[in-house]
Amino acid sequence: MIALKALSNNKLRGFLTMLGIIIGVGSVITMLAIGQGSKKSIQAEISEMGSNMIMIMPGSNRMGGVKMSSDDMQSLKIQDYESILEKAAYVQCVSPLVQSSSQAIYGANNTPTSAYGVNADYLEIRQYKISDGEMFTDQDIKTAAKVCIVGATVVSNLFTNGENPLGKTIRFGSIPFRIIGVLESKGYNSMGMDQDDMIIAPYTTVQKRILAITYIQEIVCSALSEEYTDQAIDEITDILRSNHKLKEDASDDFEIRSQEEMSSMMTSTSDLMTTLLAAVAAISLLVGGIGIMNIMYVSVTERTKEIGLRMSIGARGRDILLQFLIESMLLSITGGLIGVLFGIGAAYVVKFLANYPIAIQAWTVLLSFLVCTATGIFFGWYPAKKAANLDPIEAIRYE
Amino acid sequence: MGKEVIRLDNIRRDFKVGDEIVHALRGVSFTIEEGEFVTIMGTSGSGKSTLLNTLGCLDTPTSGEYYLDGVSVRTMGKNDRAVLRNRKIGFIFQNYNLLAKTTAIENVELPLLYNSSVGSKERRERAVEALKSVGLGDRLLHKSNQMSGGQMQRVAIARALVNNPAVVLADEATGNLDTRTSFEILVLFQRLHAEGRTIIFVTHNPEIAQYSSRNITLRDGQVTGDVHNDNILDAAEALAKLPVQND
Numbered sequence: 001m002i003a004l005k006a007l008s009n010n011k012l013r014g015f016l017t018m019l020g021i022i023i024g025v026g027s028v029i030t031m032l033a034i035g036q037g038s039k040k041s042i043q044a045e046i047s048e049m050g051s052n053m054i055m056i057m058p059g060s061n062r063m064g065g066v067k068m069s070s071d072d073m074q075s076l077k078i079q080d081y082e083s084i085l086e087k088a089a090y091v092q093c094v095s096p097l098v099q100s101s102s103q104a105i106y107g108a109n110n111t112p113t114s115a116y117g118v119n120a121d122y123l124e125i126r127q128y129k130i131s132d133g134e135m136f137t138d139q140d141i142k143t144a145a146k147v148c149i150v151g152a153t154v155v156s157n158l159f160t161n162g163e164n165p166l167g168k169t170i171r172f173g174s175i176p177f178r179i180i181g182v183l184e185s186k187g188y189n190s191m192g193m194d195q196d197d198m199i200i201a202p203y204t205t206v207q208k209r210i211l212a213i214t215y216i217q218e219i220v221c222s223a224l225s226e227e228y229t230d231q232a233i234d235e236i237t238d239i240l241r242s243n244h245k246l247k248e249d250a251s252d253d254f255e256i257r258s259q260e261e262m263s264s265m266m267t268s269t270s271d272l273m274t275t276l277l278a279a280v281a282a283i284s285l286l287v288g289g290i291g292i293m294n295i296m297y298v299s300v301t302e303r304t305k306e307i308g309l310r311m312s313i314g315a316r317g318r319d320i321l322l323q324f325l326i327e328s329m330l331l332s333i334t335g336g337l338i339g340v341l342f343g344i345g346a347a348y349v350v351k352f353l354a355n356y357p358i359a360i361q362a363w364t365v366l367l368s369f370l371v372c373t374a375t376g377i378f379f380g381w382y383p384a385k386k387a388a389n390l391d392p393i394e395a396i397r398y399e
Numbered sequence: 400m401g402k403e404v405i406r407l408d409n410i411r412r413d414f415k416v417g418d419e420i421v422h423a424l425r426g427v428s429f430t431i432e433e434g435e436f437v438t439i440m441g442t443s444g445s446g447k448s449t450l451l452n453t454l455g456c457l458d459t460p461t462s463g464e465y466y467l468d469g470v471s472v473r474t475m476g477k478n479d480r481a482v483l484r485n486r487k488i489g490f491i492f493q494n495y496n497l498l499a500k501t502t503a504i505e506n507v508e509l510p511l512l513y514n515s516s517v518g519s520k521e522r523r524e525r526a527v528e529a530l531k532s533v534g535l536g537d538r539l540l541h542k543s544n545q546m547s548g549g550q551m552q553r554v555a556i557a558r559a560l561v562n563n564p565a566v567v568l569a570d571e572a573t574g575n576l577d578t579r580t581s582f583e584i585l586v587l588f589q590r591l592h593a594e595g596r597t598i599i600f601v602t603h604n605p606e607i608a609q610y611s612s613r614n615i616t617l618r619d620g621q622v623t624g625d626v627h628n629d630n631i632l633d634a635a636e637a638l639a640k641l642p643v644q645n646d
């Protein structure tokens with residue numbers, strides 16, 4: 001009550017004092033909202049792609065000092081895929097992957113896209129679903145059948161009249177493919193890639209009929225579950241090393257990446273960003289706190305006579321201490337409240353203007369609030385203590 | 400013989416100023432009974448303010464005993480003395496010391512704010528009553544900067560009375576007021592005296608002593624005179640005799 005009155009007597013000064021806190025809290029909220037937002041969208045993305053996914057690529061090991069690009073590497077063979085399928089106990093699904101980019105053509109329409117040569121397990125690994133039609137069979141793989149599953153983007157680009165794509169034959173490059181299924185749409189991922197812009201076909205077909213190669217470009221697997229990713233990677237490493245007859249001291253001629261690893265890599269950068277931004281914001285909060293301390297000192301000096309009067313009519317040291325503490329807390333909490341609103345507002349502005357994902361989490365708001373209150377108490381303490389320790393006789397004589 | 404409210408026993412107060420020791424009070428002893436209106440007079444530097452600070456439990460004597468309403472003050476801690484001031488003493492200052500930009504009623508409520516046994520309703524009621532008793536019943540919501548000196552001092556008196564103190568201490572309470580307003584305040588003090596209040600009034604104006612029941616004179620930190628006034632003048636009469644201003 002007393003404190004509120006003291007503040008309302010000096011609104012402009014109160015506001016200016018709070019400005020530091022407002023900016024501090026506002027930026028904490030905004031920064032964390034942006035940081036958490038991008039982290040969340042990356043995580044959502046990754047779990048959508050299958051959080052237990054493992055990718056095996058030909059590795060970029062050194063041969064005679066010449067670094068080979070992974071495109072030139074042909075170290076992965078169908079035998080490797082078969083060995084993993086047979087031997088790896090921690091691996092649930094495994095599929096070879098060969099990929100080719102070309103024009104897909106239907107009638108007068110054509111669209112550039114990629115064909116992924118895989119087996120039927122690929123859908124399970126990448127969490128794709130078939131919305132219409134069905135997946136190709138093992139028999140199709142054996143015979144390198146010219147059948148395919150198409151993504152929604154390809155469908156909309158090629159079948160502009162809204163015809164049913166099932167059973168139609170499109171050409172990919174020069175090879176005709178009969179459409180036997182359509183993928184359920186997944187939309188764009190967080191990196192802006194259209195996940196529906198693809199064609200899925202038996203790997204044998206892509207390998208032999210399009211690329212004319214005998215090796216495979218990649219093997220994708222899924223671990224039994226996310227926790228078994230590390231065991232699965234160890235297992236695969238052993239299998240591939242023995243398949244490739246690598247000596248004890250030779251380095252791997254393949255590279256294994258897990259989704260988990262990639263997700264922690266990506267989230268760690270966003271975590272780092274968040275930490276840095278939060279640190280900057282914390283510094284401005286500190287500056288705001290010092291502003292409060294400053295103004296509280298001024299306030300105590302200005303009101304020395306009032307303090308003396310209050311003491312002479314019976315206020316104890318702790319009553320005075322409390323009065324000034326409440327006043328500085330009121331400053332910081334009001335500043336914090338305005339800062340929270342300001343920060344949330346700014347986060348939404350970022351969301352709408354920059355189309356950036358934001359996530360405002362209750363704990364960040366709560367945390368900044370607590371920090372604010374703590375700032376008020378911490379920086380208000382010394383001025384308040386000074387007020388409480390004044391000698392009433394001297395204070396009341398102060399002019 | 401009335402009840403003893405104040406008892407001073409050989410009070411000494413020394414101040415250390417650099418290497419020297421200033422003896423502000425050199426063995427002051429007296430007792431004041433309930434219902435007395437005592438003026439304390441003395442030249443500047445004679446120790447009046449130091450004595451009043453001691454009586455008001457703001458200062459502790461270097462030696463000697465002080466009993467306020469039967470309680471020994473000398474051994475009390477800071478907080479206990481604050482509570483004692485809150486319950487037993489009403490202060491009135493020369494320059495009023497009202498809170499700025501604050502209404503009369505809020506100023507008067509202030510001492511009760513530091514007394515947790517008084518609820519907000521009772522606080523308001525007692526403040527209104529105190530303001531009525533000093534003739535400001537129609538100025539409850541006036542702010543301190545909207546009032547004249549005499550009105551502000553009345554508010555200060557109401558504030559000093561609101562906790563129903565054992566003793567009212569006034570330091571040059573009429574020092575800042577013109578003659579007419581001073582007499583108006585003096586009339587108020589005499590009325591409080593008549594109602595049985597114990598009042599100690601520090602002044603350097605010898606005239607005022609004639610309106611009190613007892614006058615103590617201080618000199619160099621010692622009591623040099625202590626006379627009971629058998630012929631108390633009536634301040635209201637004196638006020639009536641004053642030439643009337645026409646503004």
Ligand SMILES: Nc1ncnc2c1ncn2[C@@H]1O[C@H](COP(=O)(O)OP(=O)(O)O)[C@@H](O)[C@H]1O
Pocket residue numbers: 414415416421422423441442443444445446447448449450
């Ligand atoms: N806080 C203090 N420190 C040092 N000397 C003081 C202090 N207060 C009062 N004195 C000294 O004590 C003496 C009495 O002062 P005071 O009680 O203020 O006299 P009065 O109010 O009668 O003018 C003076 O000599 C004054 O200088």
Ligand SMILES: [Mg+2]
Pocket residue numbers: 447448
């Ligand atoms: Mg004095």
